[in-house]
Amino acid sequence: MFSLTVRDRMMVAHSLADPFFGAAQRLHGATYVVELTLWADRLDQHGVVADLGVVASGLRAVLAGLELRNLDDEPSLAGVLTTTEVLAREVADRCAARLAVGPHVTEVEAVLRESDVAWASYRRPAREA
Amino acid sequence: MFSLTVRDRMMVAHSLADPFFGAAQRLHGATYVVELTLWADRLDQHGVVADLGVVASGLRAVLAGLELRNLDDEPSLAGVLTTTEVLAREVADRCAARLAVGPHVTEVEAVLRESDVAWASYRRPAREA
Amino acid sequence: MFSLTVRDRMMVAHSLADPFFGAAQRLHGATYVVELTLWADRLDQHGVVADLGVVASGLRAVLAGLELRNLDDEPSLAGVLTTTEVLAREVADRCAARLAVGPHVTEVEAVLRESDVAWASYRRPAREA
Amino acid sequence: MFSLTVRDRMMVAHSLADPFFGAAQRLHGATYVVELTLWADRLDQHGVVADLGVVASGLRAVLAGLELRNLDDEPSLAGVLTTTEVLAREVADRCAARLAVGPHVTEVEAVLRESDVAWASYRRPAREA
Amino acid sequence: MFSLTVRDRMMVAHSLADPFFGAAQRLHGATYVVELTLWADRLDQHGVVADLGVVASGLRAVLAGLELRNLDDEPSLAGVLTTTEVLAREVADRCAARLAVGPHVTEVEAVLRESDVAWASYRRPAREA
Amino acid sequence: MFSLTVRDRMMVAHSLADPFFGAAQRLHGATYVVELTLWADRLDQHGVVADLGVVASGLRAVLAGLELRNLDDEPSLAGVLTTTEVLAREVADRCAARLAVGPHVTEVEAVLRESDVAWASYRRPAREA
Numbered sequence: 001m002f003s004l005t006v007r008d009r010m011m012v013a014h015s016l017a018d019p020f021f022g023a024a025q026r027l028h029g030a031t032y033v034v035e036l037t038l039w040a041d042r043l044d045q046h047g048v049v050a051d052l053g054v055v056a057s058g059l060r061a062v063l064a065g066l067e068l069r070n071l072d073d074e075p076s077l078a079g080v081l082t083t084t085e086v087l088a089r090e091v092a093d094r095c096a097a098r099l100a101v102g103p104h105v106t107e108v109e110a111v112l113r114e115s116d117v118a119w120a121s122y123r124r125p126a127r128e129a
Numbered sequence: 130m131f132s133l134t135v136r137d138r139m140m141v142a143h144s145l146a147d148p149f150f151g152a153a154q155r156l157h158g159a160t161y162v163v164e165l166t167l168w169a170d171r172l173d174q175h176g177v178v179a180d181l182g183v184v185a186s187g188l189r190a191v192l193a194g195l196e197l198r199n200l201d202d203e204p205s206l207a208g209v210l211t212t213t214e215v216l217a218r219e220v221a222d223r224c225a226a227r228l229a230v231g232p233h234v235t236e237v238e239a240v241l242r243e244s245d246v247a248w249a250s251y252r253r254p255a256r257e258a
Numbered sequence: 259m260f261s262l263t264v265r266d267r268m269m270v271a272h273s274l275a276d277p278f279f280g281a282a283q284r285l286h287g288a289t290y291v292v293e294l295t296l297w298a299d300r301l302d303q304h305g306v307v308a309d310l311g312v313v314a315s316g317l318r319a320v321l322a323g324l325e326l327r328n329l330d331d332e333p334s335l336a337g338v339l340t341t342t343e344v345l346a347r348e349v350a351d352r353c354a355a356r357l358a359v360g361p362h363v364t365e366v367e368a369v370l371r372e373s374d375v376a377w378a379s380y381r382r383p384a385r386e387a
Numbered sequence: 388m389f390s391l392t393v394r395d396r397m398m399v400a401h402s403l404a405d406p407f408f409g410a411a412q413r414l415h416g417a418t419y420v421v422e423l424t425l426w427a428d429r430l431d432q433h434g435v436v437a438d439l440g441v442v443a444s445g446l447r448a449v450l451a452g453l454e455l456r457n458l459d460d461e462p463s464l465a466g467v468l469t470t471t472e473v474l475a476r477e478v479a480d481r482c483a484a485r486l487a488v489g490p491h492v493t494e495v496e497a498v499l500r501e502s503d504v505a506w507a508s509y510r511r512p513a514r515e516a
Numbered sequence: 517m518f519s520l521t522v523r524d525r526m527m528v529a530h531s532l533a534d535p536f537f538g539a540a541q542r543l544h545g546a547t548y549v550v551e552l553t554l555w556a557d558r559l560d561q562h563g564v565v566a567d568l569g570v571v572a573s574g575l576r577a578v579l580a581g582l583e584l585r586n587l588d589d590e591p592s593l594a595g596v597l598t599t600t601e602v603l604a605r606e607v608a609d610r611c612a613a614r615l616a617v618g619p620h621v622t623e624v625e626a627v628l629r630e631s632d633v634a635w636a637s638y639r640r641p642a643r644e645a
Numbered sequence: 646m647f648s649l650t651v652r653d654r655m656m657v658a659h660s661l662a663d664p665f666f667g668a669a670q671r672l673h674g675a676t677y678v679v680e681l682t683l684w685a686d687r688l689d690q691h692g693v694v695a696d697l698g699v700v701a702s703g704l705r706a707v708l709a710g711l712e713l714r715n716l717d718d719e720p721s722l723a724g725v726l727t728t729t730e731v732l733a734r735e736v737a738d739r740c741a742a743r744l745a746v747g748p749h750v751t752e753v754e755a756v757l758r759e760s761d762v763a764w765a766s767y768r769r770p771a772r773e774a
Contacts, residue, residue, distance in 0.1 A: 083175070262765045411584055
């Protein structure tokens with residue numbers, strides 16, 4: 001099994017409107033350091049999982065659609081509780097949809113690091129079934 | 130598949146009483162930077178794998194029961210060769226027992242980093258079968 | 259010259275209301291990983307720059323007064339453009355005021371890492387002249 | 388499942404002779420920070436996945452056979468497009484062949500970090516079928 | 517004293533043609549993770565040491581002029597022994613020349629990390645005397 | 646001003662026999678990730694602050710004289726309260742004595758990281774006055 005990972009980052013505001021989250025119900029924010037990994041059973045004809053530049057650009061485009069915003073006002077996330085886990089899924093889903101990965105790529109994973117001591121991830125098939 | 134990870138640390142003394150370990154048979158010590166991960170197939174009703182604060186507190190409590198001690202004299206580890214691998218299992222087992230994770234949490238993993246260049250991990254089911 | 263450093267973190271929302279900042283004029287947020295350093299010409303009678311636990315608690319208290327908030331609405335920062343540099347000074351000033359460091363401590367420095375690729379710092383005398 | 392990881396590094400020159408790689412077709416170079424992981428279902432009689440010193444020495448020997456060279460002129464890599472993915476497989480294969488791991492070790496993985504923002508990995512059975 | 521730092525990276529080949537360097541006389545390569553810091557006595561009217569985006573773009577432009585090349589063939593480095601220290605000075609000098617920093621910026625520093633265990637830096641006045 | 650840094654590590658047991666240190670009066674231990682920096686006003690005839698290999702070997706030798714030991718029983722530290730600050734000075738002093746640095750090297754600094762969230766340093770002239 002091969003993998004390829006690129007790292008980027010986004011800075012957002014949001015609140016978690018559920019008493020479960022205590023002080024995090026208040027409007028606050030986060031820098032998410034994001035690691036996007038593609039998993040593949042084999043390499044393509046160029047000896048790679050995917051074109052590193054294309055993957056980095058795709059992740060950049062996905063993060064550009066979220067960063068420097070208040071996620072509470074983001075139409076594409078209306079009604080979504082934007083926990084780190086949910087945002088990890090959102091980033092993984094958007095990257096999977098945007099990247100035209102070859103059939104040898106089996107899974108996509110996003111890790112979102114909200115600080116040096118806490119992070120969450122979501123791993124999914126590279127394509128819808 | 131989702132995951133949630135928190136990081137904490139503990140400082141202990143110990144020795145590895147087996148000629149296999151060479152100089153590490155002598156009493157020495159380590160800082161273990163510990164990463165506890167919970168793995169889940171889905172998120173709970175709050176959109177999380179688990180309450181981050183509860184997981185961090187649970188890990189803290191487990192490490193508080195081991196840190197700033199000589200593990201050679203620790204009753205709960207009597208007769209145990211406290212390699213990094215064994216301590217990773219110990220931490221994972223104690224966290225699994227302490228944390229009341231929901232049924233959507235499938236596995237628990239502890240990574241113990243003994244330095245910037247060496248670490249070990251243990252991953253296990255979230256509950257006993 | 260000796261130094262002692264502790265690391266902690268805070269998550270905040272804010273906006274930078276000056277056209278100079280482009281998209282960062284929008285409400286967004288950041289995780290600041292904070293490193294507080296005390297500099298000293300010599301060690302105290304306990305062989306330390308300062309009590310590590312006291313320094314860590316002091317930094318925690320200062321960050322607790324800022325974190326999980328929208329800094330745009332924070333009374334103690336009214337009218338302040340909360341750039342990373344300004345927040346570094348704010349954290350350093352508050353820690354200097356709170357920590358009862360001995361006379362051997364000469365300077366206090368705060369580094370605020372807004373991501374893995376950007377950070378700012380402020381270093382100042384440990385006491386007002 | 389247990390794991391044990393050691394980290395080392397190598398500095399090499401190479402070029403990627405395929406128009407697919409754009410500017411990386413030019414002769415350039417990289418520092419690869421390498422993490423070698425052994426995975427095991429259980430621990431051996433010493434309470435470890437493997438002897439940490441032996442694993443570190445084995446990885447060192449493998450990297451010593453590649454580092455401080457131009458990989459384009461390396462006989463053992465003749466005709467190989469030395470992408471990070473391919474080098475990860477090469478390092479994993481060579482380590483698997485060199486390390487006399489016990490039967491409880493099931494898999495070997497090499498992660499090659501080409502920078503702070505990009506890396507690749509290869510994971511394989513510990514022994515040939 | 518304030519500082520602002522941005523991080524970027526470049527991948528190059530080179531050789532060190534002096535018997536002093538042993539095996540590093542051979543053509544090899546490195547990833548340099550570069551941290552460029554500006555030091556300032558005070559902040560400008562926007563509350564910053566400098567425009568973070570401008571500094572990041574300036575560093576990118578400087579690194580783009582060196583990366584993905586064999587430095588042995590780089591005309592602007594002809595006759596230069598490209599040790600990490602020398603490259604740190606080169607990057608700092610080029611950034612100082614390129615960035616139109618305000619008079620409150622007093623010094624420029626470049627740190628070049630050639631691996632996780634070795635790095636060098638050069639710090640100089642922000643302007644020629 | 647130039648600098649050159651190498652990183653290494655040591656694992657030790659010790660206790661801090663002073664009520665000031667609370668629970669750290671008990672025998673415990675630490676991994677110290679050590680960064681040794683040499684500072685120089687200019688480079689030598691080889692374009693370096695010092696021979697990286699020589700510096701790394703010198704640090705290794707100094708750490709080998711301390712690691713995998715209980716520092717409470719270490720004759721060379723008899724009567725010494727081995728705080729992180731004191732050990733940073735000890736490592737810096739021993740490295741300054743061992744390394745035959747050229748006259749262009751002005752200062753030596755040791756940073757000892759006791760965990761991911763706490764560290765101390767000591768910086769001194771490269772030679773006795």
